[in-house]
Amino acid sequence: MFYKLSTFGFFILFSLNILAEASFSEDPKILLKNMHDARKSLNYEMAFITTTANSIEALRYRHINNGGIDYAQLVTLDEGMQEIIQRDNVISYFQPNYQAFSINGGQIIDNFPSIMWSDIDSLAKNYDFVNFGRNRVADRIVRTIRVLPKDDFRYQYLVFIDEENSLLLRSDVLDREGNLLEQFRVVNLNMDNNLTALFSYFNQIHFPPLLEDSTKQNLSDISFNWTPTWLPEGFRLVNKSIISDNNNQIETLLYSDGLFSFNLYVSNGLIPNETEKALQQGALTIYTNSQNNKELTFIGQLPISTARRILQDIRFK
Structure with a gap:
């Protein structure tokens, strides 16, 4: 049976709905910062999948914070x-057919x-954060945030944060038209304040020695006779x-804006003044052209149109 609401009753329900939405309204920057804190401070286990243009991987991540140590x-x-x-x-890598290292x-x-680890205040100079309401991921209620670039030169993010514990449960990398390029998605989450088995496991492992870091060199000590004269706002040399x-x-030069990154490569051209080549695989762009008998290559997470402009504006001294 359906009941007809009076005008006054409809007004009350409408007002309660507005108040409910208002009570959940939070600054998206605060939600993102809470996500960073939760990632480091909580004890949890999650199974997740990552999807790119040419691969799908299933992984399990377990995390313990004990006395401020991860x-x-x-x-x-x-x-x-x-x-x-x-x-x-210290991060240690163990892979079949490869020597373990730390x-x-x-x-x-x-x-x-x-x-998950970007500086939110720094990103705010070049991205807008929009609270997109509530959704559901892995059978849990999440808050949805859209991270929108303030220009047309990069991609956008859609972020889904657990409403109860602030952990990231899903993220989508989208192009400017909203097409999905990459996805991180948690399929099962277990909050566990013990995870004692993980400690026992760690105590049985022989950890490999640290790799010698041969890259520790001041950037000013390396000089090239070429430089990009245009980059999207916010990208800095890393x-x-x-x-x-x-x-x-x-x-090679590596640049990042804190959310997306790319490499520029310059080498002797195998074929002088070869025409441009472009390949797009999800969020990954590979773009190559020639200049001054040099081969210029862009590899990174930006649209082809942005990669083309960056390479076209490289100048040789």
Whole structure:
């Protein structure tokens, strides 16, 4: 049986709905910062999948914070087992057919979206954060936030944060038309304040030695005779390097805006003044052209149109 609401009754329900929405209204920047804190401070286990243009991977991540010290484990769930283990600020890699090694690092970043550790205040200079309401992921209620670039030169993010514990349960990388390029999605989440078995496991592992870091060199110590004269606002130089490959020297610059990153490569052209080549695989762009008998290559997470403009505006001294 259906009952007809009076005008007054409809007004009351409408008002209550507005108040309910208002009570859930929070600053999206605060939600994102809470997500960062939850990732490091909580004890939990999650199974998740990552989807790109040419691969789908299933993984399990377990994290413990004990006395302010992070312990974590990331393992693949299909085919040959690959494992990454974190103890405090040391990350160790174990892979079949490869020698195990360790590096210094504050968190395991492999297979996770960069929004999980990006500086939100810094991103706010070039991105807008929009509260997109509530949704449901892995049978849990989430808050949805859209991270929108303030220009047309990069992609956008859609972020789904657990309303109860602030953990990231899903993220989508979208192009400007809203097409899905990459996805991180949690399929099962277990909040566990003990995870004692993980400690026992760590105590049985022989951890490999640290790799010698040969990249610790001041950026000013490396100079190239070329430079990009245009970049989207907010991208900063992160690293420079020189790679020798079959008597061909490859010069590399790495840039990031804190959310997306790309590399620029310049080497001797195998075919002088070769025409441009472009490949788009999900969020990954590979774009190549020639200039001054040099081969210029862009590899990174930006649209082809942006990659083309960056390479076209490289100038040689």
